[in-house]
Amino acid sequence: MNTNVLITSAGQRVSLVKAFQKELKKKFPDSIVISVDFNPDLSPACRISDAYYKICRVNDSQYVSELLSICRENNIGMIVPTIDTELKILAENKAVFQKEDIHLIVSDKGFVNSCRDKRLLNDFFSAYNIRFPQPVDKYNPIFPLFIKPYDGSLSKDIYLIKTEAELTDYHKENPKFMFMEYIDPALYKEYTVDCYYNKDHQLCCAVPRQRIAVRSGEIQKGVTDKNNIIDYLNQKVATIPGAVGCITTQLFFNKASNDIVAIEINPRFGGGYPLSYEAGANYPKMLIEEYFENKIITYTDDWEDQLLMLRYDAEVLVRNYE
Incomplete structure (x- = not known):
């Protein structure tokens, strides 16, 4: 069995790569974590990986074949995607990797499509009786209102319109x-919830982390918070057909009224997941045990409450770079 792990679009996800390296070595000491990126030489996460490769952009017609070739060459047993734009193409080609005994940790294409198109996501929320921000008629608006693209990410092209x-x-x-x-x-306070869904699409862990400060759409200061969000998600989305692995849900929570308003679901590891990992929500270990060791993953809330993360910029130095 191949037990090497490949992380796509590694970019700056140094903490995620290190988490997989740490957990993989505990189970399979000879296995390695490989990263791919469009510009790997300038990717700090690639530089700290056990090996890395350049790959074409995800919208290139050769992307899947290049990724598959890298997997074959390096005995990859698991692929972990990290960015929104690659989820759809990977979900559509999941069977291609399954034939090679490669576990592609991406949700089914139906669920991915719903998450990527916020109009469809609102339909999803409605089907599960989850409150979301109500649409406003742009020709007869009520102020203040909020504007965002239906296929956006990383807080790009969003507007608060007050008048x-x-x-x-x-x-x-x-x-x-x-x-x-x-x-x-x-x-309302804004939260991202790191959820883990097992092979049976069942919710096995949910870690709400308050987004205290954000930069370029990614959390810079945050704190884990065991609160009513957990019970809410267990009531509403204890099972999501097609959902697997780390699923990040963004929502607003009013503790005074206990009102919860969902805004996004991203079916991948979020940029702030390292906080949940350090709190004890060990999703890399869960993935390794579930997919490499065929263990059954059950529900757990054994993670540290009120753990504060304060991020800062650090350096990866490469000598003799040309």
Whole structure:
């Protein structure tokens, strides 16, 4: 059995690579973690991996074949995707990797498509009776309102519109923009919840972490928080057909009223997952045990509450770089 792990679009995910290296060595000392990226020489996560490779962009017609070739060459047994744009193409080609006995940790394409298109995601929320920001008529708006693209990520192209004077033709005419109810951060705190879904698509762990400070859409300061969000998710989404591995859910939570408003689901490891890992929600270990050792993963809430993460920039130095 091949037990090497490959992480795609590694970029700056140094902590994620290190977590997989640490957990993999405990189980399979001779196994390694390999990374791929479009520009691996300038990727700190690639540089600290056991090996790394350059790969074409995900929208290139050769992406799947290149990835498969790298997997064959390096005896890869598991692929862990990390960015939104690669999820759809990988989900559509999941069977290609299964034929090679490679565990591609990506949810089924139906669920991925719903997560990637926020219009479909709202349908998902409705089906599970989960509250989400209500649509606003852009031709008869109520202020303040919030605008974001239906296929956006990393907080790109989002707008808080407080008055009619701030609403421009650009906003109204962009077909990708969704107009929605504004959730007041003075009343609601923003959370990302790192969830783990096993092979049977059952929720096995959920770690809410408050987003205290964010940079470029990724958490910079955050704290784990055992609260009513956990019970809420267990009631609403204890099972999601097609969901596997780490699923990050973003939502707003008003502790005073116990109101929860969901805004996004990203079916992959989030950039802030290292906080959940350090708190004891060991998803790399769960993946290794479930897919390499065929262990049954059951529900756990054995992780540290009120663990604060304060991120800072660090360096990876490469000598004799040309």
